Amino acid sequence: MIKLEKTCRDRGSQHFNETFKHEVEQLDALQLPLQAGLSQSSVVSDEPFQVMVINATENPQHIQVHAGVFYSGIIAGCSCADDPTPVEPQTEYCELLFTIDRDSGETTVTLCP
Numbered sequence: 001m002i003k004l005e006k007t008c009r010d011r012g013s014q015h016f017n018e019t020f021k022h023e024v025e026q027l028d029a030l031q032l033p034l035q036a037g038l039s040q041s042s043v044v045s046d047e048p049f050q051v052m053v054i055n056a057t058e059n060p061q062h063i064q065v066h067a068g069v070f071y072s073g074i075i076a077g078c079s080c081a082d083d084p085t086p087v088e089p090q091t092e093y094c095e096l097l098f099t100i101d102r103d104s105g106e107t108t109v110t111l112c113p
Contacts, residue, residue, distance in 0.1 A: 001106075012019050020098075029044055040091070040092055042074070045074050046091050053067050062102060066095065067095065067098060070092070074090065
């Protein structure tokens with residue numbers, strides 16, 4: 001379960017976007033649905049990713065953040081000695097919706113269509 005407690009604490013402040021960005025960028029990429037967002041490659045790479053807040057809204061129960069994520073993927077080959085598949089990272093981008101419980105900070109993340 002993802003918990004974005006610092007983001008909850010800073011809701012409504014001028015530091016909200018920065019706090020959200022920093023807190024999400026500290027997560028393991030496996031906690032986000034980045035694999036499902038791949039369009040140029042087949043496997044999410046281990047390289048760090050960057051988050052950009054597109055929009056944030058609040059209601060009495062939740063904070064919803066629509067964010068863009070820039071990350072890298074690779075085209076996985078067969079791992080054979082003579083495999084000609086290059087292992088160069090490909091730039092990927094997807095948009096995610098973070099739904100954060102205002103009381104606990106518990107967060108669900110879904111891939112935007």
